[in-house]
Amino acid sequence: MPVVVALHTTAPAVGRGLGWALVGALFCSVIPNGLIWWGVRRGRLSDHHIRVREQRRTPLVYGLVSVLVGLALLVGFHAPQPVIAMVVVMFGLGLAVTVVNLVWKLSIHAAVAAGSAAVLIIVLGPNLLLAAPAVALVGWSRVQLRDHTIGQVIAGAVVGLVVAVPTFLLLR
Template sequence: MHDIINSPGHRPTLRVARIVTEVFAPALLAAAMPIVIGVTSDLPISTGFGWALVGALFCSVIPNTLIWWGVHRGRLTDHHIRVRQQRRTPLIYGLLSVLVGLALMIGLGAPRPVTAMIVVMFALGLAVTAANLVWKLSIHAAVTAGSAAVLVIEFGPALLVSALVVALVGWSRVRLRDHTVAQVIAGTVVGLLVAVPTFLLLK
């Protein structure tokens, strides 16, 4: 079976799966989504973008710097943390980072749409952290699905096309054998159930 999966005929799809996994990594979406919301809201672009950068710093840059440091020190297998048992500490540190960012943004009067997006990311992080204590739920799927849901809420039904990206990301995680189909589906469902009510309530 291993030889079949890694045969020349299967290598192109493996490369595509790796690219999709990296392009739509949770870290990148956690940085991109606050910026998308910030620059497309009714705020002046400079204001929305500035606050979005603050959100991206605490949602993505700081948590993933800690992850890369863990990889460098040999404490984590890789930046996607394929081993479930290694995920707890980085996820908790990530949640703490987002909480600090949220406290700073709320205390300084950050715009509501950007703050709402950061709360969504925190809620997603909290959900996947709880799930990963007992099961390797797909964080890629959860964050991609949650991000797609926010895009649909913010920009309308035309963005339902983003569901194709959610499916593509799910396929990539299964193709790389990092997750089962069940783990991807569960991640997608969690992402939708968390992101939709949270963003609708706060935006």
């Protein structure tokens, strides 16, 4: 999502778009996922999906801090508004799933898939609605892997949409 939003926003300046995309991807994905992999390697987390709900809080909080650092850099260096809005959406999604996961195992994969799809539809137009089955496939895979119930997947997708759509529309 950071690559698509940044490149679309800065077109035809591909280099500039890739720079903003790199900042977004680094702080919203690479660093948080790196922290999870590090926790797995050290034996502190069950696996990279963090299937044990009680283990999710610390990596989710560190992920939120990483996103906030990235957001501060984007704002400080005057990134385009849609790129900043996208990172605010990512923070909002992270905050929502972190709060819910304190008491119930919500599907983060479904939340991110639905929220990302919604932002991409807003940015690129209604033709991207054809990608909606990808969100359903993500949810289906989480149930098939027995990582989540159907209710946890549906709740994740709803949280993703409820956070992403108004936030991005308000801030873009």
